[in-house]
Amino acid sequence: MSNSTTSNYTEDSIKSLDWKEHIRLRPGMYIGKLGDGSAQDDGIYVLVKEVIDNCIDEHMMGYGKTIDVKITDHRVEVRDYGRGIPLGKVVDCVSKINTGGKYDSGAFQKSVGLNGVGTKAVNALSNYFKVQSFREGETKLAEFSRGEVLKDAKVEKSGGRNGTLIVFEPDDSVFKHFHFIPNYLNDLIWNYVFLNAGLTINFNGQRFHSENGLRDLLERKTDEESLRYPIIHMKGDDIEIALTHSNQYGEEYYSFVNGQYTTQGGTHLAALREALVRTVRDFYKKDFDASDVRASIVGAIAVRVQEPVFESQTKTKLGSLNVAPEGPTMRTFVNDFVKKELDDYLHKHSGVADALLKRILQSERERKEIAGIKKLANERAKKANLHNKKLRDCRIHFNDKKGEKKEDTMIFITEGDSASGSITKSRDVQTQAVFSLRGKPLNCFNLTKKVVYENEEFNLLQHALNIEDGLDGLRYRKIIIATDADVDGMHIRLLLLTFFLQFFPDLVKHGHIFILETPLFRVRNKKETIYCYSEAEKTEAMEKLGAKPEITRFKGLGEISPDEFGNFIGEDIRLEPIILSKETSIKQLLEFYMGKNTPKRQEFIVENLKIEKDLVEEDV
Template identity: 75%
Template sequence: MNDEQLPLAPAKAPDHGYTEDSIRSLDWREHIRLRPGMYIGKLGDGSASDDGIYVLVKEVVDNCIDEHVMGHGRTIDIKISDSRVQVRDYGRGIPLGKVVDVVSKINTGGKYDSKVFQKSVGLNGVGTKAVNALSSHFLVQSVRDGVMKAAEFSQGQLTADPKPQKTSQRNGTLITFQPDDTIFRNYRFIPEYLESQIRNYCYLNAGLTIHFNGQRYEAKNGLLDLLLDKTDAEGRRYDVIHLKGEDIEMAMTHGNDYGEEYYSFVNGQYTTQGGTHLAAFREAVVKTVREFYKKDYDASDIRGSIVGAISVRVQEPVFESQTKTKLGSINMEPEGSDGPVRPVRSFIVDFVKEQLDNYLHKNPAAAEALKKRIEQSERERKDMAGVKKLANQRAKKANLHNRKLRDCRFHLGENAKDGAEKEPLTTLFITEGDSASGSITKSRNVELEAVFSLRGKPLNCFGLKKKIVYENEELNLLQHALNIEEGIEGLRYNRVVIATDADVDGMHIRLLLLTFFLQFFPDLVRNGHVFILETPLFRVRNKKETIYCYTETEKQAAMKKLGKNPEITRFKGLGEISPDEFGKFIGENIKLEPVILQSDRSIQQVLTYYMGKNTPARQEFIIENLRLEKDLITSDVLPAAEVVEVE
């Protein structure tokens, strides 16, 4: 090989001063504030149930629950305002000499001693430290045997450390914090999300009472109470089956709703994304039913319309993230224990197969009702097969030239770029008519935001069978756009946003779409994917400034601020908002109202009330809340204004 054939040596890249000084070590507080997502998941503004501000509350309350589980403290007081959280338990109280360390030194906590906290929610020693670091103000106060020790922090830094003092207060721990608005921008606590968290704590801890903003919450029958609250008596095909064993509890029934509805817990933690224990529960129900009836039913027919709950308590649970929303593959006993090491899957499968089989043998009426429900699902599935095939063929052809859907580039489950740290947040806007969709389409982010345009008012689906979804072309195309035909596992968008006009027709379309989702795809709502787009009702401006207002109160304040003779535009339809303006309302500052199911109301109760026959209860509500236009006009004396009504 001559010199010309020798490979060229790569050019030496400059090191840009890469020395010992380039290496930086972050302390615990800096690391949490720099990478909050590692500790509390997504930040968000509170419009989603898994936003970080709710994780902060959970981390503090979890410590109170652990005290209760260990037999110390039966009551927890929680007060939450727009920006301030206060949690007080009546357990043993933090040892006074460690009050500062427990909330500000990483890897410090009693949970490392399994003799003290046998089956607690977390074992990582990070929870309250993350809350402290991400709060503009954080107060911890412990009372033990007539002595109180307190400490105050700001963004994790100690600001006050007074000496212990005598007190007449009961033993326990008080933590007060305010999330840092430089990290959680424009955040707000939604009471329904907090109430759901608190109800779950009570379902899983018999004898526990929680006072939340003056309301008392407690449950005496565990998961039985949970399912009784989530279903109504008329909709249940048989009485709730409630079974308990050592370290395990389950409950199940079947209703008339479509889909499957589950609530899974590990050591009192609501695992919203399920995991090993939920997969084992679903598998065990299918196996048990097939063996009991000696018939190879389709799994989808057995689990169709099921409402179930499973709770297990294990030592050293392994979650797939710091936020503990999905349980990994674990054993029921840690290595080195006296008991046998059993995978959680086999433990749950064995328990369900034995106990559920025994229950069905002892309760023939329930067994017969369950069989009828399974066979009904089987008939419906077979009846729908022909219609489904034809509808899918039509949808496939329509998708080639589907003018209703203006899709985006990336979708849920896909990374925006190879190696990206997190998947993109994708949105589908459902609009009424081409006019509204035109404004959104021109102003949207084509990478992450898609638009589906309706043709007038969709079909009222209340009380109809799922067969209608395939027979109605528009609903079928919407189903395919979302990719939820076989369940929400294939959902293509994180957020499904209903964007309708702020008038009577727009409200009606909104109700019809919500009826469609709740009737046939309730998991879409239960899992927090459905939102209502809030757009401004008014534009108040003068030659120097423009203010967009979402309420009458905001409009009045804007008129006062701008002074004499501001121009006021009343937006009646989304199509009347220019694309340039619309871009300001669907970007980073988008205002979304989440669609939330109340914890104590079933889907059928909600649909019957709003979309059923004109019931006396609904008539009474309308009469009591009816207000005349003149009553809505403020009595404040305001300057005259030029009003422009946009038709």
Template identity: 70%
Template sequence: MTPTYSEDSIRTLDWKEHIRKRPGMYIGKLGDGSSPDDGIYVLLKEVIDNSIDEFMMGFGKKIDVEVSDELVSVRDFGRGIPLGKLVEVASKMNTGAKYDSKVFKKSVGLNGVGIKAVNALATNFTISAFRDGKGKQVVFEKGELVEEIDIASTDEPNGTLTSFVPDGTIFKEFHFIEDFVISMLKNYVFLNAGLTINFNGEKYLSKNGLLDLLEENLDQPSLYPIIHLKDEDIELAITHGNQYGEDYYSFVNGQHTTQGGTHLAAFRESIVKTVRDFYKKDFDASDIRASIVAAISIKVEEPVFESQTKTKLGSKDIGPNGPSVRNFIMNFVQKELDNYLHKNSETAEVLLRRIQESERERKAISGVKKLAKQRAKKASLHNKKLRDCRIHYNSNDDRKNETSIFITEGDSASGSITKSRDVNTQAVFSLRGKPLNSFGLTKKVVYENEEFNLLQAALNIEEGIDELRYNKVIIATDADVDGMHIRLLLITFFLQFFPELIKKGHLYILQTPLFRVRNKKVTYYCYSDQEREAAIKKLKNTAEITRFKGLGEISPDEFKNFIGDDIRLEPVILNKHESISDMLSFYMGKNTPERQEFIIDNLYVEKDEIEVEV
């Protein structure tokens, strides 16, 4: 029977209902906190952005941030939200000072939306404002106002205190990963010289802006001193290393544009043009940018972004009466970088040698690369290794952020995942066995080794990760000695040749249950000894316990429970203080007692099964 379409079918959602019903429109994907762009970090960012705007206007040089378990609090020392408008600012859409471009000419927050989205998506949201010895506090639950408290007199310095607990019914089993929060906060201080952020007792500040950012993110010494150039509305930092790939950090009005945009495209183009003109030689663009590590920050009046979460700049112009973004960046780079290279001949010589080395390596492997491409093209027509999905990350589909590819070992594991996956967003790539240890090898091996070449082609990352086909690259191996070895070999491959895939938060390890504890009425899947013991306690004498020794033992009917909404993923995170080359030497270099001990300590197998050969 066709539903009746009448006046009763039409209803208007109030602001909080709309945000709670369609949270992705406001904060992107939800997630559980295992990815740096998950919604809980967007909520934190929206609150901090308001404090940053105050700092940029010259009010408040310190921000205190605390994250403990589920509770988040942010205290700034700016002017404080006007007390009479506190409820409206927190709960009325399209309310805010950022519509007055004279006050907030180049702001970072979501105009009139950001803090409201936090309010609606929190089980508890409390905001307090302090102005000139008076204050006000308002408390909300899931966007509903539950309490207003006027504070007639206070010793609190001017500013705003916001605290919230993300709603666990929307962000399922969420947890904050400290490294992701610290990375976000460090970016704020790099972009705002003079600002101090205190996070859980640690102090973060920067004196040299993007120069400090690059030094923080270099995993090995750069080939030449970092080139640091800046003007009123633009700041750049550029250097080269010996790693593969290109590594960029781009920002607009203090917003980390993780997906780049018009400013990053112009920056990459202007570097190539300036270098070609300086050396008076038509170098290949890939040779100029090979192993580059660079950062760009620009300020744009009334920027246009391609999504609500502002990860990609779409603006064509710097401002209503200004030049185009491309011309603004091109003119600055051509003038300032050219001047720098003329004044610093040693740096110019080192850069020239690096470009020539890249050119020689590219030409040396061009023959192998051509054959490998032909093989990959032929294999893609009937590639049994790849069971693709319909939607891809480099598309414009609304579900592109949900896309993932499982890299599995053997037919049994890949068969179970293939039969239970979501064919729209989940792909499977099957390895024959243990991949080659690529530690210390050149990129030539990526083309010579058929498996690596097909994996590179499946991910579409040969020319960098701009056109990556899956948002999450998930290593799915058994929880035994061989499985862990395969994980290390794959992580080595990505660290060695495609480190930006890990740096940008795309690589994960699939967690699958080690035990099934059940009786005739209920089944518990347990990922640790503690979970197993808790399940046995619940079922008492009726418990039947099964130990899963490999992914192939889990039936497709069961596997769908582990790769759907309740999927458990462990992100592969590069800590800022860890050198990629040092990590590779430790994990995949010569055997050492420390390495053997690490593998045994981090391996979950039953005691009588341990036969370690590392």
């Protein structure tokens, strides 16, 4: 190190960030990725969770059976009826790191997590944040903006019931163009009540309540007609499991730890998958292939663990090997429970045992039928991967062991040389991949999975995504269908959605499929250019720029130059998630999709699958 460099590196170079500056500088460390609300695990939903989690912990301790939640476009209000934060600590609890009521492990042995960061992160990342505690006829209120105190009121008398009220508005300079998607909020609230029998959450005027826990969850997530046997529901100390088999492809699981939805599974889910295979083999005294036992399964597991270890701050994957510091391993705990409870259940319910056996044998037949063509197709795909012109890959992948940016990974599925060329030239090669289709993909409605291997394009696509054996190896967090908003583009979307819904429905159900929104118009004058995604935005832009601005209508992705395209797939990317509503049966949906183009079908698609805010109806 040279003398000049040394002289520049002084005590003044060492900066000490206070708590709110640190959170605002590195929000990803505290809430995962930021996002605009189009993905289920975007930061704005993590903020909502952090606040409700504290109410849930109070409920678990036996205080408060009701939580009131109100969420509008940009404002969240949560009121519980627990004990209320001690009045002298109201400000500290939401603005001092390592201040909270959960460090006494006797009081909160199996809470969602230590209250060291949660509400502080919400406070620091909100334009406006208010906390008010009600205790024994008194109340204390404080207001903040981006972690700075605006108002620290004195304790006053109050007639309000004991509990805590938190109100916040996420900071729109951190969460750009954010919007809450009602389906995601509904799922979030339902999960809370499924995991906390007896709890009532009043959310935006609707009452959410569950008596049967995970059985209710599976009933909400499945279509009763497609189930091969009634849902098996098993409950024990600190563990609850519900499972059944359906007729769809793939495996579908919902896993929870201490009330936290572990979207990426972890040791508890791995233990369940292993225990199911072992128990079924022992019960039928047959050495079934594990994939045949688990094919088409829909299951849910919830465990309560002391001092859980998660693989990230946002707690999406459980890493704990033990149930408690001195307790059994997760593997042993889950396996012993499943072995006893499931074995007992199958002995007592011979009809269910017969139906389960039939489902396993059917999966075995289907697997053997496609084994030959699968081998050939995989060899072809291996060769193609060496010079796969369809895939322009990125460097970071969702299934990488570590890496902050793996959550940002996405693959654009597009059609035509000009469109894929524009995206390829303007993409971020670290996190954005492109898969080019050759014209319209095959309509695979009512076909068997054999077609995935027989059709070279589908086979290469499943290999690019790495989903042949389930979602564990999925290489991209977001799969984005990027087609023109015209008749042909809409048809390609439907054909791709048919492929995913038919053969990989769990990709849709777990929120991995999106539609890329691109601007319909460019409005500009010599000083400013505004891209507009609807007629309303165009009108607004024209009023803003005044004096007859130049207006360009984009009819296809290929018309947008690579330089411009970078504006639409970068920080300001707009995505519409594909969301299946509770009432939608996949079979019924596909029949509507690929049937005749009737008004009824169009109406059904719009209501049940959110594709775009503006479907450009004259083009459909």
